[in-house]
Amino acid sequence: MHTHFTNFLLNIKELSVSEVQKVEADVWIQVQPTDRLQACPQCQGTEVIRKGCAYQRKVRHLSAFGCRVFLFLPAIRLMCKQCDVSFVWQYGCVAPGRRYTKQFEASLPRQVIGATVTHAAKQTQTPATTVERVFKQWMETESAHVQGTCQEQALNSSQLVLGIDDFAIRKGHTYNTGIHDLRGGTFLDIIPGRRLDELRAYDQVNPKWRDLQPAAVVMDLATGYHTFIKELYPSAIRIADRFHVNRYVTEALQVVRKRVEKELASRARHQLKQHHRILGKRADQLSEKENKLVSQFLQYSEVLRKVYEWKEAFITWYDCSASHSLAEKGYARWLEQGEQIEHFAVQNCLKTMKNWRKEICNYHHLRFTNAAVEGRNNKIKALQRRHYFTRNPKHYKQRILLECNEELLRC
Known part of the structure; x- marks a missing residue:
């Protein structure tokens, strides 16, 4: 069977397709490493001999044509002549002991953004625990990257315009405050609370935003916000939304x-x-x-x-x-x-x-409003309703940063 087009669609250079089967609603693909031998993981020596195949690993890959795709990877046994170490072939496309390729795991977080873990699990026919584990690991690194990108963009912006507004965690009781870059169109950070003492306490713990040099700050007529901005950015124009x-x-x-x-x-x-x-x-x-x-x-x-x-x-x-x-x-x-x-x-x-x-x-002076801020507040409200609120404050903040800066995501 000709498999060169299948190799191209598979998009994994280290593997070559040897056989493709349709089993019920799934596609099973038998693959082999393109290389004959692999260097020893201990001494990096190349004097290695093959000792057969112990078993085959069944690994989930990206879906194709509406079907789930499974790769069958041979667990090739190898031995190094120099240090007498026996080991099993290590594949770059899948981590040791995992049942999913790295490409498949990288596609899962995008399914969760704008939805829920349960919905993404049903769509991808993957256990919800797996989707949640992958998403939380990705969210930890991606949220830090997104916030760093937003901060660098704000620092390098000429005529920076900030927007500040509160949004409810529990309406009438608990609120947070969002800081937005109106010119760059990004969500910068979340301040827990909206009272003046809470804003000052956050500034003491997170002095990184003092380096910003905004030309103007747009906010409502809350006295606490105007006092805080006057202390933090005394040269900025304060604009009533x-x-x-x-x-x-x-x-x-x-x-x-x-x-x-x-x-x-x-x-x-x-x-x-x-x-x-x-x-x-x-x-x-x-x-x-x-x-x-x-x-x-x-x-x-x-x-x-x-x-x-x-x-x-x-x-x-x-x-x-x-x-x-x-x-x-x-x-x-x-x-x-x-x-x-x-x-x-x-x-x-x-x-x-x-x-x-x-x-x-x-x-x-500068015709900016908090219209985009209100749109993100609605997005946050929808996020809280979908998840019946997120109890972990750290995950709650990370999720909001990702949802409101979706255009900066790398996946």
């Missing part, structure tokens, strides 16, 4: 909407409550039907109309301010527009907007 800031305005709009609902007839109240989300959408993203509904709702109350226009003016300010100096002037006009609306929700929102005026306007 656009979407976190915009939420304060939309929440004020919804408070006004709830007050207006109480004064309406039952049918109008039900309709406004049912479609309340479209009030928070940008006007340029509304469909024709939604535009008609919004026009109808704004006729219910003069205050609601003014707050809606105030909200749209804020979006326009973010989009259309050509420079930081013009943004500051436009922001002052927007604050004056809000002060003319006599409603407690709007006035409470304006207090926050005035307190964080500098950080909000800094967006127009």
